[in-house]
Amino acid sequence: MKKLVLLIFTVIMLVPFAQAQDGKFGSDSAKCVMNSSLYREFVKQKNYTDAVQGWRIAYSICPKSTKQLYKDGEKIYKFFIKSAKKKKDKDAVDKYLDTLMQIYDKRIEIYKDKEIVSGRAGYNLYKYRKSAYEEAYNKILFSVNANKVSAAYIQSFMYVTSKMYKSKKIDAGTVVENFSKATDILDKEITEQKDTTKRAKLIKVKENISGIFAKSGAASCDVLTTYYTPKFEATPADLELLKTITKFLEMNKCTDSQLFFDASEALYKIEPSGRAAYNIAILSVKANNLTKAAEYYKKAIELIDERDTKAKYYLDLAKIYAKQGQYAVARTNAINAIKNKANWGEPYIFIGKIYASASSTCGSKKIEKSAVYWAVVDKFIKAKSVDSSVAAQANKLIGQYSAYFPTKEDAFFEGITEGASYTVGCWINETTKARFHK
Secondary structure, rough: HHHHHHHHHHHHHHHHHOOOOOOOOOOOOOHHHHHHHHHHHHOOOOOHHHHHHHHHHHHHHHHOOHHHHHHHHHHHHHHHHHHHHHHHOOOHHHHHHHHHHHHHHHHHHOOOOHHHHHHHHHHHHHOOHHHHHHHHHHHHHHHHHOOOOOHHHHHHHHHHHHHHHHOOOOOHHHHHHEEEHHHHHHHHHHHHHHHHHHHHHOOOOOOOOHHHHHOOOOOHHHHHHHHHHHHHHOOOOHHHHHHHHHHHHHHHOOOOOOHHHHHHHHHHHHHHHHHHHHHHHHHHHHHHHHHHHHHHHHHHHOOOOOHHHHHHHHHHHHHHHHHOHHHHHHEEEEEEEEHHHOOOOHHHHHHHHHHHHHHHHHOOOHHHHHHHHHHHHHHHHHHHHHHHHHHHHHHHHHHHHOOOEEEEHHHHOOOOOOOOEEEEEOOOOEEEOOOOOO
């Protein structure tokens, strides 16, 4: 009762002020202020059922009073829509949804904020009336093109984009363009978002729209290449375009194309980065140009800061040198990978394998060649000790290569006993322990 008396007193005090607002509160300013104040109290309590009567009166007699009127109307009618949906009352859902759309239209008419409101209207229209996807698409697209759309509506934007394409109302190029716009919006919000929980949600949305795009039927390499090639040829030095081309071709596993190679090289020349250098490196490997691949892997390593990524690049570079028979250099790079990611077993497995590849060239005696496998197996044992994810692979390799250990008889003639310390020769130059094949 005290709150009600205070509210009525406040309304009475506001009436002279409302009358002086040059029609903002309508022809009956007292009634406008009274109903606005009363319904607002109910909205604050989330009592939308009791709020709606006062809201309707305020909406009818003083639609220009405040933008809050439309925000509250949205809350009220979304509540009614959800309630009707739970009751499976389709007619009520449609009726309330039509009112909600009218609220959006009236707000746009008075406050000229279509860029912001249109996307929200399209989102809710599609959410509660899937058959209206074309109208919803046009509404959300308006806000997307104005760069005023919330990331919350981006997923729905890609859903309606996909439906528009499947119903042949837009072409594949438009789908690609819309996906590009959507990811740009999300990338910006992800970069600016400091809250880790919210950032994780945005990243999830980005993953979701990539899935929608992939299933749309418009994400083929032919479509992407056809769409972006003329753009690249027209402006080959457009930095943002180059980033977009390489990002989408890589995202959709279209990295074998000439366009990806050309765009990656052009991007690197304008803005050298670890990622751009890496793209050129992997393309060079596919073209069997190992010298160029090694060159760009080195550049990628120099330019990248993230240690796990740097470790990956080092191991990739090691594999290139191994293909060229430069095992010592390959090992050095594998060791550099370990220095950047100590709990990664793959580099140890790689070193073990290149040791095995060099076994026939290490030493002149049979015992010297077979002793290499002690060092080989040591690496596999180390691999599974630091990284349980490679344990199964390591165990299989240990069983495979232990079969090549020297026999006790071979070792006897060289004065080597089981468990004795032994230094493997040639470039391997590692000390290990003698074990015998039984």
